Amino acid sequence: MLQWYAAHAIMYVKFKDNNQNKYPIMENVVLISAESDDEALEKAEKRAKEDEGDSLNSFTYEGRSATWVYAGLRKLITCVFPEERPDNGTELTYxxxxxTDKESFEKYVNGEVVTMVYYDA
Structure with missing residues (x-):
């Protein structure tokens, strides 16, 4: 039976000057349809690797020549109601x-930077 998954792919910026003094990270969430968890993992990894690269040698990060590298899948979530095609209102991931406090909570809700504990499912 076809199921729907949200795959959390982790990408990072690799600097071409070999001075990797920090690791800028992006988590891309992609929608995958598959008959099994194993097939979903395979499809998700293939899809994530398509985002690797340096845009024909034009990508820079903070003025430094760089490339996006696929680091791995952080999690694969089965969408709510996996037997149905995702539609308006379908929960894809969570x-x-x-x-630690209400001030941090309010900052997070407003899109500001906060320190938090992230629990991975």
């Missing part, structure tokens, strides 16, 4: 986290 994250659980915790902050």
């Amino acid at each position: 994250s659980e986290m915790e902050v």
Whole structure:
């Protein structure tokens, strides 16, 4: 039976000057349809690797020549109602986290930077 998954692929910026003094990271969530978890993992990895590269040697990060590298899949979530095609209102993925106080909570809700504990499913 065809199921739907949200695959969380981790990409990072690799600097071409070999001075990797930090690791800029992006988590891309892609929608995958597959008959099994194993097939979904395979499809998700293939899809994520398509995002690797340096845009024909034009990609820079903070003025430094760089490339995007696929690091791995962080998690693969079966969508709610996996037997149905995702539609308006379908929960695709979720994250659980915790902050220490209301001020941090409000900052997070407003898109500001906060320190938090991130619980991975």
